[in-house]
Amino acid sequence: MTDLSPALMAPKQGASGLAPPAPATPSRPHTDLAFYGRVRELAVLDGLLDTVAEGPRLVCVDGPAGLGKTALVREFLRRRSVRACRVAGEENESTLPFGLLARLLDSLPASGIDGGRSGSLQDAADPFAAGAGLLDALGQSQDGTPLVVVVDDAQWADVPSLDAMAFALRRLGADRILAVVVTRDPADPALPEGLRRLLADDDTVRLVLPPLDVADVALLAARLLPGPLPPNATARLHGHTGGNPLHVLALLREVPADVLAGPDDSLPAPRSYSLLVLARLARCDRATQDLVAAASVLGTCCDLREAARLAGLPEPLPAVEQAISQDLLRERFTPGTQGLCFPHPLVRASVYHHLGPVLRTRLHARASETAPDRFGALRHRLGAADGTDETLAADLAAVAEEEAAAGHWSVSATLARHAFRMAPPGPARDRMAIAAADALLADGRVEEAASLIGTLRDAATTRHHCTELSGTRLAGPRSAEFLGATWAEPQRHTGETSPGTTDPDQHRCAQRPGAADAARQRYAEGHLALVGGKMADATTLLGDAWRHCDPVTDPALAHRIAERLATLCLIDCRGAEAARWAERATALTTVPAKGGTLRYSRLLALGMTGAAEGGLALTRQLPSPALVRPEDADLLLGRGILRVWSDDLEDGRDDLLAAVRMTRRGPVPLRVLADTHLGQAEFRVGRWDEAVLHLGVGCSIASDANQAWLAPHGHAELALVLALRDDRAGAAAHLDEARRGLSGTRDVVTLMAVARSKAWLAVAGGDHHEAVRVLRPLLDLRTPDEPALLPWHDLLAHAQLAVGALQECAATLARLDELARATGRRSALAAAARVRGELLAARHRPEEAEQAFRTGLGLSATVANPFERARLALALGAFLRRTGRRAAAAEHLLAAHSSFAKLGAAWLAARCARELAACGQHVGSDTRAPLPLTPQELAVARLAADGLTNRRIAHELVLSVKTVEYHLSHVYAKLGIASRTDLPARLAPKT
Helix, strand or coil, X not given: CCCCCCCCCXXXXXXXXXXXXXXXXXXXXXXCCCCXXXXXXXHHHHHHHXXXXXXXXXXXXXXXXXXXXXXXXXXXHHHHCCEEEEEXXXXXXXXXXXXXXXXXXHHCXXXXXXXXXXXXXXXXXXXXXXXXXXXXXXXXXXXXCCXXXXXXXXXXXXXXXXXXXXXXXXXXXCCCEEEXXXXXXXXXXXXXXXHHHHHCCCCCEEEECCCCCHHHHHHHHHHHCCXXXXXXXXXXXXXXXXXXXXXXXXXXXXXXXXXXXXXCCCCCCCHHHHHHHHHHHHCCCHHHHHHHHHHHHHCCEEEHHHHHXXXXXXXXXXXXXXXXXXXXXXXXXXXXXXXXXXXXXXXXXXXXXXXXXXXXXXXXXXXXXXXXXXXXXXXXXXXXXXXXXXXXXXXXXXHHHHHHHCCCHHHHHHHHHHHHHHCCCCHHHHHHHHHHHHHHHHCCCHHHHHHHHHHHHHHHHHHHHHHHHCCCCCCCCCHHHHHCHHHCCCCCCCCCCCHHHCCCCXXXXXXXXXXXXXXXXXXXXXXXXXXXXXXXXXXXXXXXXXXXXXXXXXXXXHHHXXXXXXXXXXXXXXXXXXXXXXXHHHHCCCCCCCCCCHHHHHHHHHHHCCCHHHHHHCCCCXXXXXXXXXXXXXXXHHHHHHHHHCCCHHHHHHHHXXXXXXXXXXXXXXXXXXXXXXXXXXXXXXXXXXXXXXXXXXXXXXXXXXXXXXXXXXXXXXXXXXXXXXXXXXXXXXXXXXXXXXXXXXXXXXXXXXXXXXXXXXXXXXXXXXXXHHHHHHHHCCCCCCCCCCCCHHHHHHHHHHCCCHHHHHHHHHHHHHHHHHXXXXXXXXXXXXXXXXXXXXXXXXXXHHHHHHHHHHHHCCCCCHHHHHHHHHHHHHHHHHCCCHHHHHHXXXXXXXXXXXXXXXXXXXXXXXHHHHCCCCCCCCCCCCXXXXXXXXXXXXXXXXXXXXXXXXXXXXXCHHHHHHHHHHHHHHHCCCCHHHHHHHHCCCC
């Protein structure tokens, strides 16, 4: 069975294959890890115990050593306070006949019978007689209440005892007994055949404990370490230990936190585990030891010929055979090659970290000369390095830059960090630090980037103090400030200051001594502030960085600063300035800007100014989504959102759907933006469930990767869909998240999104005054010239009309009309026509009002937006009903009712029903009854209904496969179905 819950448990105490290692010296305190998790397995055991009144039950709990089998059973017994006897196999007693059975008999509850039952074993000539004695003893132990019999570590028990136990368990009849057999593998040939058959029987319940997942490892690390591990370090620890709780706990207690979180790929093995591995290695001859040592240097898996060459073995097969016999290596055959693999990463770590520094360095140096690719050569050169190496640092930095240009940010970040570590102090090292920090931020590794930037700051401060001691002071009153207190408290952003006030052509401080240091430091801190959502600090820091940067001597840094300033201008709704910064950043590099956000920012900047067509012209050479290369995902993303803004909704959605799939391995900001934009597109084309799904995924990724600057907008957009579905609690919760993220930040686009969602929530509740209150301040902001970017004018005008503010409504309509006509947006023109019709009707000009409504209806028919089309049909139907044309009104109202019902906007469908009732027509409540599923369950169910596998669903939703299985099991139970084949019919909207 698969574990579907957080799998954390107390470590096993006592004998085991690999006992918990002793703590390091000095050690971290052993936090009391009380059992928690394994909810599903405990529920299975509880259920079995509750059914023993109907007859005995047998359960096998199995899994590799260290996964918490013993802890699970112990917790079960503690929780139920049931009569129980528990014995465990002992490796040093495995040859003692009936040793385990004797202890089992002595541990059985007396129930009024004399103890010492094990004495009868002296008369047992064979396991069958002993089994009969055990059966009798179990029968005498019955007192009307359940009895739990646990045999732990069955793989170490003596065979006669296991044969006797199998004999007895097979013959239990009406006994109220739950038998629990705990073993590593129920098919282990070391277990007697009779017991293996019994454990494989259909009536035996099998509980297979899986390893911890990455989230579980993160929770354990958070409990044992001073601070949380970065996500990539957690993933590395998980992969290194295979998720084995015993090994995870051992390394968390033995290895310093900074080593666990550091950039090095190689982690040690727990000491107790290493001792066992090294003991097996010591039993091998010298040739085998050399081969295993060479293989450990080459990696977890390697080519046999390469390992033999590195070990200096012309005939390696005898050594391979001996290594396999000691379970140190395994063969791996692929077409054309014969490979070697370590059975577990910890075996390789045990060998590798036992190599002395001289041998390890020599092997890495030799391996670097014959490595089959440049990444392998760089890895071995790093392994051979015994200090800073300027040439190696430069080579690492060059490859990191190439990987970044290709959008491989994780690889780029790792290489850049190594380059920084290998470089001698100086400006080149600082530039490598900046490249590494940028790559880490793009990969969502914010904590690591912050640590690296702190190192850069400390180095600059040291250089500054050394300069002062030498008698040379940095010129200019601001220089010391850049290196001193302002690091802790940057200049605050005031109302009118913005990135647009920084001139792309102005570098007035660039010639001052220390200016280059200041520019690098300010840029690094500014980028970190931007990702952290501290827009005011980012504006100040990046503006100062630009003024201190010399594009002639350091064009790469100038390019980075300009790209970030373009992003800040977009956030501040300064489209023209954003476009200017993006163009300047493009001009500062000869390398095509692929894999990042620069080209996307330039396209959005053009769209924000109402020039979406100009932006689309820049993507003219981009092929259809299926043919776009992964490194052009940023261009595809930009084209997709510009198409959406241009009312080409279906083509825009197709672009964005492809971009979401391409960016799953791209930079984290693009991943978040792709899901958020796709959610917006799905909302407009009427796929609201899918909109909730993708907006939720975007918010989740932003939260997991600490992208504070992107999370608020996703929450605001998600609140809009929930508000329109009258999910007031859900909408309010996401609005709270958005407001918290916006605290003290001038993010105009997200402020607009929050205001729009709050206004719709108010309108759904009938409070038009509140809608006017939250939307009216937007009139005083500098908002985009693209009306389809985030439509809100029509909602404000509608609310103003509802509260009787006709003049204000007319003024808002005039602004919307101006934007719509300037851009020719059919969606905006249709919305303006609807508002105009409502305003004219309120002013008692019915002929003009009807003409406006019908003009809007015609325009909306050309845009694939069912919600806006339904709003127009409702407005026209209500108008016709009030003017006495009920039959004509009913036609439009029925269409609106059907659309709102399918979308799940029940309150708007109810309004249509009231209007229809006034026309003399009554409609049933065909509003789709909400399914009893959580948003995550619904998202998983819909993808499963579309035919996606669990692994593909996990990839699409950024979940673990285990979590997908967990959600599906709940979906089946809630919907009353047996399998995924029943999902399409159950999820289909009723017609």
